[in-house]
Amino acid sequence: MFYDSAKIYVKAGDGGNGAVSFRREKYVPEGGPNGGDGGRGGDVVLAADPGLRTLVxxxxxxxYKAERGEHGQGKNMHGRGGQDLVLHIPVGTIVKNDDTGEIIADLVEAGQQVIVARGGRGGRGNARFLSNxxxxxRLAEKGEPGEELWLTxxxxxxADVGLVGLPNAGKSTLISQISAAKPKIADYPFTTLTPNLGVVKIDDNSFVVADIPGLIEGAHAGAGLGHDFLKHIExxxxxxxxVDVGNVFERDPYADFVAINKELELYNPALAKRPQVIAANKIDLSGAEENLKDFQAKVxxxxxxxxxxxxxxxxxxxxxxxxxxLEEVGEAEPCISLEPERVVKAEPKERFRIDMEDGVFILSGKELEKHFAMTNFENEESLRRFQNIMNKMxxxxxxxEKGAKAGDVVRIKDLEFDFVD
Structure with missing residues (x-):
């Protein structure tokens, strides 16, 4: 089955935990620290695969979840990094952040790759905290959590060439004649419900043709799955x-032609300016010659x-x-963006934020939560280090400033503690 959209959840691998370890030598109690670092978590990577045609x-x-990094060990042995998870998707796939709608990547070339979720770094072992x-x-870091998000x-x-027209105009029959594509064909409208691709060979030249399901009035606004079909000719x-000049359904060929071009322009003005030739189809039917003359006089x-x-x-x-x-047009840009130009400004990210809920001070923020996740709260030295980080931040x-007093409850994630002034 042909699927051209999907929503998936990806989670990069967490970093491995650092180790707490000491050299064991005779007559040297608690020799120097030798706890190794944890390995980095694996990334989630999307790769454009020319062998795929659908998101089924x-x-x-x-x-989808990438492999986490291995934990560090004694004798300064660092953990192995987690293996990246590579997901293969068809060439021509746009990747968006499902929460924000932001376009992360547009994979239009075979072999093109993009990292959509980065693995967490490994926690440092206690050998890293040696000082005068x-x-x-006796402290070590836990591994940093890997990034996670929902993707659309x-x-x-x-395709090089797109076939457009009303339902039952003969597009599927045409692509079956000029290529090896075998779409469903019948003498009633809306036979084709999914796009079909075919390769056409003329002498030493070849090009790819896309047969788009028939469009109807209002397609630019989504009528009749218009958006689902129109996007494939962008x-x-x-x-x-x-255009059907055989008058099979007793329609005006010129009115049909104008209606389809209007839908193209309303959906994306650039489509109406695309080089376009007209295939006046069903010329073999009786009365088609007269209809053709009338049509040519108006076009x-x-x-x-x-x-x-x-x-x-x-x-x-x-x-x-x-x-x-195709030779005159040359290699055009593979994607037409309908979005206004976005200006990216380097703005300082919010390190943390404080909210109130039922008298409880709730702390959040990416940087603070990262330090929180990498702290072992069962270790006294680690706890003191986290307190120092909060002070420095x-x-x-x-x-x-928010009015917190000694004894007030402060919450980070699922951990609550009393505020000490």
Whole structure:
């Protein structure tokens, strides 16, 4: 099945814990510290794989976690780093932060990779805390937690040419004639419900064609799954507009042509400016010649190619002209951004914040929570070190400014303690 969107949760590996260890030598009680550092946690990496065409794998498994780093050991032995978790996705996939909507990456080249969640660094062993004031440190850091977040994956097919038109205009029949693609074909609208890709070969040239399900009025606003279909032609360089001149459904070919182009422009103005040729389809039916003359009289500025997708009539000249247009256009940008230009400013991040809830002072913030997670609160030296970190960060002074008094309850994550002034 074809899936072009998915929501997944990724968690990078936590860092390994540092070790508390001392050299054991005869007549040397508690010889120097030799606790090793923990290994770094593995990253979660997304890699563009040209062999994939759908996000179906992510519909059945949504949670992914990289390997954590190994713990440090005595004799200054550091833990092994966790193995990165590489997830393969189709070329043309946009990766977004599901919470903020921010675009993290747009993987448009085969082999392109992006780290979406970084592994936590390993905790330092007690050998790292040796100093003139502390010859036998008994503290070590716990590993830093790996990053975690929900991602939205959106696939936009990469194709050179896009087939557009109303339902049942003959797009699927045309792609089945010009390539090895075998889409579902029937004589009623909305036969094609998912995009199809086909490779066309003309002499020594070849290009990829995307057959987009038929569009209807209001597609730019999402009508008839319009957004799901329109996004797949954003990356194409040339459009073939398939128009039914056989009058099978007693419609006005020119009105249909204008309606589809209007939807393209409303969805993305750049699409309406894309090089476009018209395939006047079903020319083999009775009355089609008269309809074609009337249609050509109204269309200005477009090349019209009478074809029959069923019999193959007129298809070769159309394909050769498409090859010429692709050469004229050249390699276009693989992605069209509809978002306004974003200016990134380096702003100092909030180190911590203080909130009140039912009389309890709640501390949060990425930097503070990182130190919290890496502290072993069962170790007295580690606890004192965490208190010193809070003092240096200005947390204690900020609590006083917020009105905290001796005995008030302060909470960080799931740990509560009394404020001591």
């Amino acid at each position: 794998d992510f519909k059945y498994r949504r949670h 004031q502390n010859k036998a440190p 994956l959106e696939l936009k097919l990469l 990356r194409t360089r040339v459009l073939i507009h398939v 200005e500025g477009y090349e019209v190619f009478p074809i029959s997708a069923v019999t193959g009539q007129g298809i070769e000249p159309l394909m050769r002209r498409v090859v010429q247009l 200005g947390v204690v002074d900020a609590l006083r």
